[in-house]
Amino acid sequence: MSEILRIRDLAIDFNTSEGIVSAVRGVDLKISEGEVLGLVGESGCGKSVTSLAVMGLLPKPEGVLKSGQIIFENKNLTAFREEEWQKIRGNEISMIFQEPMTALNPVLTIGDQLGEVLQVHKGIRLGSKENIDICVENLIKVGIPRPQQVLNEYPHQFSGGMRQRIMIAMALSCDPKLIIADEPTTALDVTIQAQILDLLRELKETMKTSILFITHDLGVIHEMADRVMVMYAGKIVEEGPTKELFANPSHPYTQGLMHSRPGKVKKGDPLYCIPGMVPSGRQQIIGCAFEPRCQYSFRPCKTICPLLEFNEKGHGYACHLSKEGGIANVGKAVNISN
Numbered sequence: 001m002s003e004i005l006r007i008r009d010l011a012i013d014f015n016t017s018e019g020i021v022s023a024v025r026g027v028d029l030k031i032s033e034g035e036v037l038g039l040v041g042e043s044g045c046g047k048s049v050t051s052l053a054v055m056g057l058l059p060k061p062e063g064v065l066k067s068g069q070i071i072f073e074n075k076n077l078t079a080f081r082e083e084e085w086q087k088i089r090g091n092e093i094s095m096i097f098q099e100p101m102t103a104l105n106p107v108l109t110i111g112d113q114l115g116e117v118l119q120v121h122k123g124i125r126l127g128s129k130e131n132i133d134i135c136v137e138n139l140i141k142v143g144i145p146r147p148q149q150v151l152n153e154y155p156h157q158f159s160g161g162m163r164q165r166i167m168i169a170m171a172l173s174c175d176p177k178l179i180i181a182d183e184p185t186t187a188l189d190v191t192i193q194a195q196i197l198d199l200l201r202e203l204k205e206t207m208k209t210s211i212l213f214i215t216h217d218l219g220v221i222h223e224m225a226d227r228v229m230v231m232y233a234g235k236i237v238e239e240g241p242t243k244e245l246f247a248n249p250s251h252p253y254t255q256g257l258m259h260s261r262p263g264k265v266k267k268g269d270p271l272y273c274i275p276g277m278v279p280s281g282r283q284q285i286i287g288c289a290f291e292p293r294c295q296y297s298f299r300p301c302k303t304i305c306p307l308l309e310f311n312e313k314g315h316g317y318a319c320h321l322s323k324e325g326g327i328a329n330v331g332k333a334v335n336i337s338n
C-alpha cells in the first residue's frame with residue numbers, strides 16, 4: 001500500500017510565560033492509503049498537538065516546530081506557507097474534532113457551511129444546484145434524515161450526535177485523502193458513540209480514506225484502528241498492528257492502559273488507575289519518561305532513554321526490559337535486583 005503521510009522526528013515546543021513546554025519529543029509516524037492509524041495515550045501526551053502540526057494549525061507564536069518533517073503525498077508540509085496550507089486543509093486533509101459546536105458556525109445554516117467548503121475548495125458556487133446536490137448527497141452518506149430540510153437549519157437545532165454527523169459530512173465534502181479524527185466520540189454518550197464509530201468504519205470501507213484516529217480510549221482504538229501507536233509524554237512508546245498489540249501489550253505504560261479499561265474490572269471492584277501523572281512537559285526528561293510511574297523501573301531507566309525496537313511482526317516498544325526478555329520474563333525480579 002502506498003504511503004500517504006510520513007512524519008519524521010517531529011518535535012514541538014510551546015514558549016509559555018512559565019517556560020518551555022516540550023509537547024512532542026521526536027515522533028515518527030506513517031499512514032498508508034486506506035489505513036486507520038490509532039493514536040492513543042492519556043490526556044496531555046501530545047496527541048492533539050501532533051495532529052495540529054499535520055494541519056498546519058499550531059497556535060502561533062507560542063507553538064514552535066523544533067525539528068522534523070511532515071511529508072504528505074511527497075510534499076514537505078513543514079516548508080509550506082499559509083496560502084499553501086489553506087489549499088490542503090479541508091481539501092486533501094480534513095479534521096473532525098471532539099466538540100463539533102466549536103467547528104460549526106452557530107449563525108450559519110448547515111447548507112451554507114457545507115456549501116462553502118465546496119465553493120472554496122472546488123469552485124462549486126454556493127447556492128447552485130450542483131452545490132446543493134452534493135451537500136444532500138454528503139448528508140445522506142452520514143445518515144442524516146430529511147437532508148433537504150437540514151440544509152436550512154442551524155447547528156443548535158441538532159443533538160450532539162447529529163452535529164458530529166454533520167461535521168463528518170463537512171470533512172468528507174472534498175473527498176479528502178486523510179481525515180484526522182481527534183477524540184471524535186469522547187463528548188458523546190455510549191450509544192451515540194457506537195453509532196458514530198459504525199459510521200466512520202462504514203466510510204472507511206466505502207471511501208478508502210486514510211484516518212488518523214486519536215483517542216484516550218483503548219476500547220475505541222481496538223474497534224477502529226488497523227495499527228496502533230501508544231503515545232506517552234510526547235513520544236511513541238509502543239506501536240504495532242492492532243491485533244498483535246492487543247494480544248501482546250509490551251510496554252508497561254500500554255499494559256497500565258489495558259488494565260485501566262472499564263470493561264476489565266468486575267462489577268463493584270474499583271477501576272485500576274496507573275499511579276502518578278503524565279509529566280507536564282516543563283521538566284527535562286533524560287531517561288524513560290514513564291520511569292517514575294513504572295513498577296518495573298531498574299537501573300538504566302532513570303538515565304537512558306529507551307529506543308523503539310521492532311520485531312518481525314512490526315510490533316515495537318521502547319523499554320529497557322525488552323533486552324531482558326520483556327515483562328513476562330522478568331516480572332518483579334528486576335525490582336529486587338535493582
Ligand SMILES: Nc1ncnc2c1ncn2[C@@H]1O[C@H](COP(=O)(O)OP(=O)(O)O)[C@@H](O)[C@H]1O
Nearest residue numbers: 014021023043044045046047048049059280281
Ligand atoms: N497552546 C499551548 N500552550 C502551551 N502548552 C500547550 C498548548 N497546547 C498544548 N500544550 C501542552 O502540550 C502538551 C500536549 O498537549 P495535547 O497534545 O493537547 O495532549 P493530548 O491531546 O494528548 O491530550 C500538554 O502538556 C499541554 O499542556
Ligand SMILES: [Mg+2]
Nearest residue numbers: 047048049182
Ligand atoms: Mg487532545
